[in-house]
Amino acid sequence: MAYMSMGEAHRRITDYLNRFSDAVSSQDVASLKQLLSFSSNSPSLLSLADSLNVFQDANRLIKQSDNYSPFADITVPLFRSLQHYRTGNLVDAYLAFEKSANAFIQEFRNWESAWALEALYVIAYEIRVLAERADRELASNGKSPEKLKAAGSFLMKVFGVLALGTVHLCRSVIRSIETARIFDFEEFPKRDKVTYMYYTGRLEVFNENFPAADQKLSYALINCNPRSEANIRMILKYLIPVKLSIGILPKDWLLEKYNLVEYSNIVQALRRGDLRLLRHALEEHEDQFLRSGVYLVLEKLELQVYQRLFKKIYIIQKQKDPSKAHQMKLDVIVKALKWLEMDMDVDEVECIVAILIHKNLVKGYFAHKSKVVVLSKQDPFPKLNGKPVNS
Amino acid sequence: MERRHHSQSHSQRQQGRNHFSSSSSNQSRSNNRFSFPKSSSSSSSANDVRDRRRETQEEKQEEAIVGTCPFMCPEAERLQRQRLRDLAVFERLHGDPRNSSPALAVKKFCRTMSAKEVRASDVRPLPVLEETLNYLLSLLDSTEHPFEVIHDFVFDRTRSVRQDLIMQNIVNDKAINMFEKIVKFHVISHHKLRSSCSSSSISPLHYLNLEQLTKALTSLYNLYEANWSSKPIHEKEAEFRSFYVLLHLDSNGQPVGESLSLWFRHVPSPIIKSKEMWFARQALRYFQMGNYRRFLSTVAAEASYLQYCIIEPYIDEVRSLALCCIHNCYYKLHPYPLGHLSKVLMMEESDVELFCNAYGLQTCIDELGNKLLPTKQTTFCRPKGGLQNYSFLGFQQLGRQIEL
Numbered sequence: 001m002a003y004m005s006m007g008e009a010h011r012r013i014t015d016y017l018n019r020f021s022d023a024v025s026s027q028d029v030a031s032l033k034q035l036l037s038f039s040s041n042s043p044s045l046l047s048l049a050d051s052l053n054v055f056q057d058a059n060r061l062i063k064q065s066d067n068y069s070p071f072a073d074i075t076v077p078l079f080r081s082l083q084h085y086r087t088g089n090l091v092d093a094y095l096a097f098e099k100s101a102n103a104f105i106q107e108f109r110n111w112e113s114a115w116a117l118e119a120l121y122v123i124a125y126e127i128r129v130l131a132e133r134a135d136r137e138l139a140s141n142g143k144s145p146e147k148l149k150a151a152g153s154f155l156m157k158v159f160g161v162l163a164l165g166t167v168h169l170c171r172s173v174i175r176s177i178e179t180a181r182i183f184d185f186e187e188f189p190k191r192d193k194v195t196y197m198y199y200t201g202r203l204e205v206f207n208e209n210f211p212a213a214d215q216k217l218s219y220a221l222i223n224c225n226p227r228s229e230a231n232i233r234m235i236l237k238y239l240i241p242v243k244l245s246i247g248i249l250p251k252d253w254l255l256e257k258y259n260l261v262e263y264s265n266i267v268q269a270l271r272r273g274d275l276r277l278l279r280h281a282l283e284e285h286e287d288q289f290l291r292s293g294v295y296l297v298l299e300k301l302e303l304q305v306y307q308r309l310f311k312k313i314y315i316i317q318k319q320k321d322p323s324k325a326h327q328m329k330l331d332v333i334v335k336a337l338k339w340l341e342m343d344m345d346v347d348e349v350e351c352i353v354a355i356l357i358h359k360n361l362v363k364g365y366f367a368h369k370s371k372v373v374v375l376s377k378q379d380p381f382p383k384l385n386g387k388p389v390n391s
Numbered sequence: 392m393e394r395r396h397h398s399q400s401h402s403q404r405q406q407g408r409n410h411f412s413s414s415s416s417n418q419s420r421s422n423n424r425f426s427f428p429k430s431s432s433s434s435s436s437a438n439d440v441r442d443r444r445r446e447t448q449e450e451k452q453e454e455a456i457v458g459t460c461p462f463m464c465p466e467a468e469r470l471q472r473q474r475l476r477d478l479a480v481f482e483r484l485h486g487d488p489r490n491s492s493p494a495l496a497v498k499k500f501c502r503t504m505s506a507k508e509v510r511a512s513d514v515r516p517l518p519v520l521e522e523t524l525n526y527l528l529s530l531l532d533s534t535e536h537p538f539e540v541i542h543d544f545v546f547d548r549t550r551s552v553r554q555d556l557i558m559q560n561i562v563n564d565k566a567i568n569m570f571e572k573i574v575k576f577h578v579i580s581h582h583k584l585r586s587s588c589s590s591s592s593i594s595p596l597h598y599l600n601l602e603q604l605t606k607a608l609t610s611l612y613n614l615y616e617a618n619w620s621s622k623p624i625h626e627k628e629a630e631f632r633s634f635y636v637l638l639h640l641d642s643n644g645q646p647v648g649e650s651l652s653l654w655f656r657h658v659p660s661p662i663i664k665s666k667e668m669w670f671a672r673q674a675l676r677y678f679q680m681g682n683y684r685r686f687l688s689t690v691a692a693e694a695s696y697l698q699y700c701i702i703e704p705y706i707d708e709v710r711s712l713a714l715c716c717i718h719n720c721y722y723k724l725h726p727y728p729l730g731h732l733s734k735v736l737m738m739e740e741s742d743v744e745l746f747c748n749a750y751g752l753q754t755c756i757d758e759l760g761n762k763l764l765p766t767k768q769t770t771f772c773r774p775k776g777g778l779q780n781y782s783f784l785g786f787q788q789l790g791r792q793i794e795l
Contacts, residue, residue, distance in 0.1 A: 351684035
């Protein structure tokens, strides 16, 4: 360690304290985050630790200045923690950090808005890392490792502050995790990653962000322990509706193996273009789908079922008379629907045709006078190609 | 994934205390709606949420104030506002801006930092609040003032009534009744304020009204749930629950509060099966699918007046979609008869022409004198300003439903 003068040490300490109070008064969470992230081992924090060892009277400095004393409850134990951290006393580092973190939560609650959310997240992360290392130290000294449990109850306090009862706030928490880059996601144990992706993937389903839901739930599925069937089932319960929405159907054996037979009829309906079956399936399992939150997603599959039905009619017509196949009379569609016991008047069928064309599920146009759908000769029923039906 | 199980109840009980010392109208948000999924059956989670809410209700009762103010406005406030000439038109005695009376002055809404700062003499007990609310709502019939002025006053003063109710933790049937009336006021204002503003940007009054509508509605839902054990279903609950669905038809807009999928998870089964909720769900289904025909005809046939008020903005959106579809997807050589378009859009034929014009489209006439809309015109464009108010066929029946 290079020699540091008293003056230099004093300067570094006041520098840190100034940055802390500036960050708070200007609500600058980016700067605040950096001041708290011990495990980053940033040179500035390391040299701060050294400074604290040289200039030993930081506490008095904090308490005597009007600029620094409001945050004394946070900074005094924080400094102590940093010193312990630097000298490798992880248990003491943890205890002091926990004290500082508790004081931070108190302040957080008093601040006007959740501007410091990301900083709170850094603290949550740091406390956990410190707790784990403290426990290792305890275990190696033959004592019982209980700091992680203590950190757990602190984290519950954090969650109590954060979980303000509306999931949409959860979204901002999640966004701040995902964009903050305060840790490398890959470093977490696989089990935690799967859990995280499952919960956030589910959230995306509720908010109908299907590409994101697909990505997250698929990750969870791929990385889930292949022997924990219960967990796989939970993931599939949400992944299947997502996949259906982008036009990907599961095989029957998958549904049977994981006991997700409530989806069987829906998959069948999509395969056959059978509207009646879809409506029936939704009715039969309405309660279950509503409680799990996938009902609205499944309801939306109706347009894809219509597309499939039209395609079948087209295929049949093509077999009868290839030259006329691309012209579909509205009457024929109405008849097909009547056969499926769907009571729809001509105006409504016309409307559905128009919507399907508008949303690019059918390529062509509608001739109102002759009541004929004229299909494009090329690819009249475009596949979804992994994208949800556009609005 | 089972790990988080036990921590649920701890964080739930935390919600009972108001963490943020913000105005009481935020208190409804502190009731936790987020529940960790259990691998057990779905219905138990709805019951657990209700149990936990009851716990926090009991905790809140210990902290609640009991109001003693016998007037619609605390005397001290009335005297001060008289001095400062801070009296609304409705509060002025014989039009004098410096003079009011206990029969006219109504307590203003004021944000309090915490319940600890409030004096019991400034808070009105339940019977006074009921009288106050009835008085305020009676002003809505007045023809002396423009609607915006009446709305503004009732808006603010009912907000104060809500605040007094919440501060005293009054959660019984009468509170439900009052909140239902207040929500109704906001819903009707939602409709009336819309027709009075002509610009495409939503007026601030309209936006603020929607904000309070949502807050009052959330409080009302909490009240329904708080009363669940004593009286599972209230007479109007189904209709008022349906409002939430109708307010969230557009899932692509910025979600305010919970997404519908999450929200439906804890709606009691009898409500889901009610005819009001059935209507709302059908409207949602047709809207999301783009089925303009069924959407418009179902609204005309089945919406209650209040449901119509809420769904009204979407009617224009759906008509817009219908016009888009017909214009872009129909054969160029078969112009579309306006008479038919009128049926599809559920609009008077005279309005249909104006509607088309607003989208940069011209109509034409055939040899028999029928008006037609040629499709695939190159001049099609979204209207720059807002749309004017068009007729809605079937609205006449709704008019008969208004009971105030």
